[in-house]
Amino acid sequence: MTDIRFEDVRFRRDGRDVLSIPSLHIKADRVTAILGPNGAGKTTLLRLIAALDRPHNGRVLVGGDIADTARRSVSLAFQKEVFLRRSLLENLMLGLTIRGADRGEARDRAMAALRLLDIDALAEKRVDQISGGEGRRASLARALCLHAPVLLLDEPMAGLDGSTYARLLDELPGLVGHSGATAVVVTHNPEEAFRLCDDIVILVNGRVRAAGAKREVATNPQFRDVAEILGYTVVNVSGRLVAIPDGALTLAAGPTELAATVDTVLDVAHEWHVIASIGPTRVHIRVPRSEAPPQSGAGIHLSARVKYEVS
Amino acid sequence: MDAGTLIVTLRTIAVSGVATALSILVGVPLGYILARRRFTGRTILLGFINTGMGMPPVVVGLIVWLLLIRSGPFGGLELIYTPTAMVLAQFVLATPIVIGFTTASFQSLSPQLSDLLRVLGAGRVRMLWLLAWETRLGLLAGVMAAFGAIVSEVGASMIVGGNLERSTRVLTTAIVTETSRGEVERALALGVMLFALSLAVNVLLTVVQQRNRP
Numbered sequence: 001m002t003d004i005r006f007e008d009v010r011f012r013r014d015g016r017d018v019l020s021i022p023s024l025h026i027k028a029d030r031v032t033a034i035l036g037p038n039g040a041g042k043t044t045l046l047r048l049i050a051a052l053d054r055p056h057n058g059r060v061l062v063g064g065d066i067a068d069t070a071r072r073s074v075s076l077a078f079q080k081e082v083f084l085r086r087s088l089l090e091n092l093m094l095g096l097t098i099r100g101a102d103r104g105e106a107r108d109r110a111m112a113a114l115r116l117l118d119i120d121a122l123a124e125k126r127v128d129q130i131s132g133g134e135g136r137r138a139s140l141a142r143a144l145c146l147h148a149p150v151l152l153l154d155e156p157m158a159g160l161d162g163s164t165y166a167r168l169l170d171e172l173p174g175l176v177g178h179s180g181a182t183a184v185v186v187t188h189n190p191e192e193a194f195r196l197c198d199d200i201v202i203l204v205n206g207r208v209r210a211a212g213a214k215r216e217v218a219t220n221p222q223f224r225d226v227a228e229i230l231g232y233t234v235v236n237v238s239g240r241l242v243a244i245p246d247g248a249l250t251l252a253a254g255p256t257e258l259a260a261t262v263d264t265v266l267d268v269a270h271e272w273h274v275i276a277s278i279g280p281t282r283v284h285i286r287v288p289r290s291e292a293p294p295q296s297g298a299g300i301h302l303s304a305r306v307k308y309e310v311s
Numbered sequence: 312m313d314a315g316t317l318i319v320t321l322r323t324i325a326v327s328g329v330a331t332a333l334s335i336l337v338g339v340p341l342g343y344i345l346a347r348r349r350f351t352g353r354t355i356l357l358g359f360i361n362t363g364m365g366m367p368p369v370v371v372g373l374i375v376w377l378l379l380i381r382s383g384p385f386g387g388l389e390l391i392y393t394p395t396a397m398v399l400a401q402f403v404l405a406t407p408i409v410i411g412f413t414t415a416s417f418q419s420l421s422p423q424l425s426d427l428l429r430v431l432g433a434g435r436v437r438m439l440w441l442l443a444w445e446t447r448l449g450l451l452a453g454v455m456a457a458f459g460a461i462v463s464e465v466g467a468s469m470i471v472g473g474n475l476e477r478s479t480r481v482l483t484t485a486i487v488t489e490t491s492r493g494e495v496e497r498a499l500a501l502g503v504m505l506f507a508l509s510l511a512v513n514v515l516l517t518v519v520q521q522r523n524r525p
Contacts, residue, residue, distance in 0.1 A: 052426050076430045082423040084445055094441075095431035146431075 001063075002073060002149040002182050003028040004049055008058030011044055011206075019044050019055075019206040026201070031176055031183040033193035033214075035229060036203035042186040043079065045203065046152045049184065050076045062150060072099055075148035079155040079186075081139035083127035088114070091127060092142050099146065113145035114138075116175065133164040140172075144179055151181035157192055172196055190231045194218065202226050224310045234310060236279040241310045248305040251287055251294070258302040262294045276300060320504055323481040326394050327462040330401035334409045334457055337402075339450065342413025343439055347425070357414065363407025368400075372467030375400040379471065392473035397481070400467040405457035412453025416446040451520040455513050462509060482508070 004026040011019040019041040026032050034042045047053045048060045051067040051074070062070035075095075083091045092110035097103065114120040117137040122130055130138065136156070143151060156172060157165055173196055176183045185196050193200055193214070200217040202210040210217050210226045221227035224234050227243035234243050237258055251274075258278055266273040272287040274294055285302065287293065294300050345357065377383055379391040379399075390396045420442060428438050443450055465483040472479030474488060482505040489498035 050430050052429060071429070072432050074430070078423060078427065080423065082421055082427050084424070084441070098428075098432045098437065 001028045003063065004150065004182065004184070005061040006048075006058070007061065009048065009055045009060060010057035011041075011048060011053065011055050013044075017206055019048070021045075021058075021206075021208055024201065024208055024211060026182065026184060027199065028182050029180070030198040031173075031185065031196060032199040032201060033197035034184060034186045034201050034203055035188065035190060035193045037188060037229065040203045041206040042188075042203055043154055044206075046076065046154055046184065046186055049150065050074050050152055052076075070150075073148055074150045074152060075143045075146040076152040077139045077143035077154065077156060079158055081135045083135075083138070085126065085128065087124050088119070088127055088130065088138055089123040091138070092145050095142060095146050109145050109147070110141075113141040116144065116178075117141045117171075133160055133168075136160060136164075136168070140175065144175065147179070147181075149181055151176065151179055151183045153183065153185045155186055155188070157187070157189070169195060190218075190229065202229055204229070220308055221310055227308070227310050232308075233283055235281045235283055242304070243308040243310045244304040245306055248307075249283060249285060250303055250305075251285060251291070251300060256304045256307055258304060260300050260302050262296050262298050262300055265293050265296060267293075274300075276302070278302070316501065316504060319480055319482055319485050319501070320508065322394065322479075323462060323483075323505070324508065326397045326468075326481060327401060327458060330398045330405055330461055331454065331458045333398070333402050334405035335454060338406045338409030338453075338457075339413050339443065340439065342410040343417055343442070345410065345414045346417035357411075360407045360410050360414075364411045366404060366407070367466070368404055368461075368464035368468075369466030369470070371403050372400050372470035375403065375467065376470045391471065392475060392479060394472070394479055396471040397468050397479060400471045401461040401464070404464065404467060405461050408457040408460060409453050412449055412456060416449025416453070417442060419449065420446055448520055451516050455516050458512055459509060462512075463505065 006021040006024040008023070009019065009021045010017055034045055036042050044053065048055055049062060049067055051071050054068070060067040063073060084094065089107070089110055092113060093103070093106040096106035096109055101109065111120060111123065114123055117140060119134055119137050119141065122134060122138070127135070127138065140153070140156060143153065157168060160168060169192065176196065185193070187193050197214055199212060200210070200214045201208060202217065204225050209223055210221070218230055221230055221232060221243050224241055224243070227234050231246045232243040233246070233249055234241055235258065236242075260276040260278045260283070262274055262276050263282065264275040266275070271289055272293045274285040274287055276283055276285060345353065375396065376391065378385050379388070379396055380386055381391070390399070424442065424445065425438060428441055433441060463483060465487060468474075468479070468481055469484050469487070472481070472484065474480050474484040480488070482501050486498045486501045486505070489501060
């Protein structure tokens, strides 16, 4: 039952505030996604929890203790995996022996984690002999085998190719759930966040823009940047900013009609891609090939099935 | 091999071995700090250390001699013309070499590696040890370079040791003595001895270095 609290935290780099969090509570025994664009401070946030960096102001509490003293209740899988030049098994065992397990126990737990990620056949391989996808699995196995109460994953899916990505995205919720840890997953991909997590924290420019259970955060975005990060299309309708969920913007009649002008029509195998302007905003619309393509410059009516006003 | 040669050889091993060991104890942690910390003057300091890697032994010998002679600031220690004085001079020669190699070796490691070890829970000493092992190719190259430099130098040992037959004569100074006496065969034999010693130490260290080659 280990939660994480940020109290009045500020972190500066090169004289600039890269993170400024007056208050944030990451709940125990839940999976929380930190979602945000590149450079939002997501990795810095993880590094503060792991006590790799210290805040210049305020404090980060892990299970009620200052992060510095709680280091051994945290495990972290880095975005860019890094290993010692030893066998995979020894790489996993190292963390366990540092944290006080004897070699026999360390070997058992390391092997169990390798089996869990289906890479036990690679146990004796040197880490420079394994592929990128296997490396990512190895990095996850190392983080999981520590059985730490807090599990931090930094972009666990980044840089994986299509099939490896799909497979790991399927497996990851089970692996994280199985660990029983309070998990924090950094990602810039809203789909990953929805698949993996219970709660979502949206971080922009080092500030928390939204936080809470994923349904609450995702269904009613309050701010334009939050809506965009969640995959909404934000358009300006009669001076109001309206967030429309991905795929809810179509040609033809619907609950809300928007007038638009067609800028460009692209021919893409199964459908027309129409780029249209609504006021100063440009939107992408997909039109089935069964319909005639709208003419460039023509006025069209769009319908949005769901919309939210944002500021 | 006669008893005299054996004693001189053992003395050479002892003096240069102790000097190398001390330079590792001091040089590796200093090199580690220089590789990881950023502070003003660091680059200039590294420049001095890199210069120190090629210091003329005679000059180092002269400076240590000036410090240790009776009238010098440390004359009261009565170390001049003792093996300890030779160890000291050789330590001064070897340490910049160890520091230089250590700094370069640690800097070649991914900075993420120390983050990883900290996350895993390694303390300072353990971190240094694990990283040192990780970069042992470079570190042992530094140890070999340091030992090679001091076991083969003549100038410093001659000046601070005095080449006393019973207490401070080592292989290199013995070769100088025998050659000046016209005992070319003995000088050559000592030269072979020195070469064999150097070879043995380097082969041993190379085996350690290349085992489970990273």
